[in-house]
Amino acid sequence: MRLPGRTREESTDTGRLTGTARLDRRTKRLCGRLRPGEIAVINHVDVDRVAADALVACKPAAVVNAVPSISGRYPNLGPEVLLKAGIPLIDGVGEDVFDALKDGQKIEIEDNRVLVRGEEIATGVAQTLEQVSADMDTARAGLSVQMEAFAANTMEYLKRERELLLDGVGVPDVETDFSGRHCLIVIRGYNYKDDIDVLRPYIREFRPVLVGVDGGSDALLEAGYTPDMIVGDMDSVSDDALRCGAEVVVHAYADGRAPAMERMEKLGVPAVTFPAAATSEDIAMLLADEKGASLIVAVGTHVTLVEFLDKGRGGMASTFLTRLRVGGKLVDAKGVSRLYRQNVSVSAMLLLITSAIAAMTAAVAVSTVGRSFVEIFADWWDGLIFQIQRLFS
Template identity: 60%
Template sequence: MGPLTLMALSLSRRSRGPAPSGATGAARVDRRTKNLTKRLQPGEIAVIDHEDIDRVSAEALVACRPAAVINASRSISGRYPNAGPQILVEAGIPVIDAAGPEAMTALTEGQWLRIDEGQIFAAEGNGDATDDVALVVGIPLTVGGVEDAMALAREGLSGQLQAFAQNTMDYLVREKDLLIDGVGVPEIRTRLDGRHALIVVRGYHYKEDLLALRHYIREYKPVLIGVDGGADALIELRYHPHLIVGDMDSVSDRALTSGAEIVVHAYRDGRAPGADRVRSLGVEPVIFPATGTSEDVAMLLADDKGASLIVAVGTHATLVEFLDKGRSGMASTFLTRLRVGSKLIDAKGVNRLYRARISAASMLVMLLVGLLVLGLALWATPGGSIILQLLGARWDDLKAAIEGIFT
């Protein structure tokens, strides 16, 4: 019996927390989770095909408040301990796992579904089943089952470390000219020389960290660089991005037409599918062919154009986060960080670095003490004494008027 079989058994047998049962709702079907969350409404059922659900995708699903999630693939394959499934089940969202590739065809957009344990039935709008034959069958995830599967996944992490190391070496060979000498970095009109650059990726805790940086943004006025959906994150907080970098698959038309300079991350051979979308909006983009991720391209661009400091929000910083992204090219992020070096400051978790500890009672005491000190200072001067006497007279008049109303 292999580790994946053991994992499936643990997912279905250990049952701390209720198994999904009785959930009904309209289906929203998409193979790409980040596309689905753009239209998924509360109470609907998300149908995805996402092996190893990562933290960012899980948090996006939780924010949509679906009635349930049906995954055609394995939410935990065992390659590494991905955090997404645990976030979903702990949020109380029923998850039907490993429903098979037929789930993406048997379950259609807008179709009403009813979930009974691991079985998915077609249903009427009131939740009554239209047929006793299940359309697809999967494995209900529970908190205990996910914990067991995560423990098994940690045991397989060494194999992923070897693959990560190999991918790192492959990337270094392919992109040594870009990493070492900056060969291939395009010219842009946005001036970065000598300025701070704030790079925003829609990753872990990006919103909280951006809010914590608002004083820094106001004081230093850095060049704001949004990586794909990171541009929308800036706009949501009423900032205007100067540069938008990415393959343009998860950024809104509103951001692309906001006046920011657009840099399309292209394949190494020059193919740039995202460029057509940008041009269709009447914007001419800059093309940057490079292997790796769009956040790497943004960092390399800022570094090459002379940014004195690069502040990263929502980017990937740990090994598990690199693996959680689910791309072999994540090794490029490791090398890019080495290339950028001391210029890079990671703002991850900055919102938790300091929290105000002054209570409301303390604030009230400080206010009263301040007023007392101000009163004493006024009383000690002739002009201040006259002002206080006038204020006292006005207070007596106000008090008498109020008493007159009630008597």
């Protein structure tokens, strides 16, 4: 397979890389077991920024994509993120690569070729920042078509899920008490780590219900918090997170099928299902709203039109409508780390220390106990000086 407007001869050399191949057709699932220095082999059309950020965090030696990372449908952000992180990206090697390779096998990347023991098994296109920029410009020209499709998907979803959106029909009963409380929903999306750090004072003061959406529960644990509830299809959450004691709500298909329940049974973790055609982050918001949360603070969710389209699926229409549904309750913490940082300057710290010392000195000077202590200390100091003088006399 070839990227639009590219030929194999136009590829840029990546040099020669050797590493262990990790294969998975689902990028999110692959990131759960990808280790630094390994080569990620994925099958991801229009790599979005969230997927790229997850890959970058794993520090692979290279990424090999069976299909185009930029199809031209819309300007997706993932390829640029990978290349700016210094990770070579080989595109369009063909889906046969999943038959030709085995997970854990040693492979080599030379220029735009995938080799096993020196034998070429797949050839693609080595992406460059210049070509990605050109492809993104081309993709922007077709953005209007994607907007029309997005609008159509939105209307279709509204017709299909109007009872859930308008009346809360289908929301399961849960033990976690949301009534009158703030709720913090964490999705492992854009800038989630920085935003959680900035929100620490808010979490300490208001003690909101902590809800992790799939991998967002691991993000809360990494930040030192224990989620009260975990919501999602459980394809990117660790066993440790599921066993942390949080209430688990499994996102099921609209027809009631919930493949993740088998995993819950194996782990011995009780769970309830929430059948809906919406995304997992959407049902977390709908659940919190329906159960009486007074405020919903979201970290890592999608806000802009480009971010909606960057997910590359019609299901993002549910996110748009869900935000209309929860209305004024929703506060998006996205990017708050860039707006406000709690930096303490050196001068402020020195002033604080000096003030503390001055206050202690004043307290000692005016109190009877303090004066007695000063006299005792003065006598001890005089005795010490006397002993030192005797040693040298």
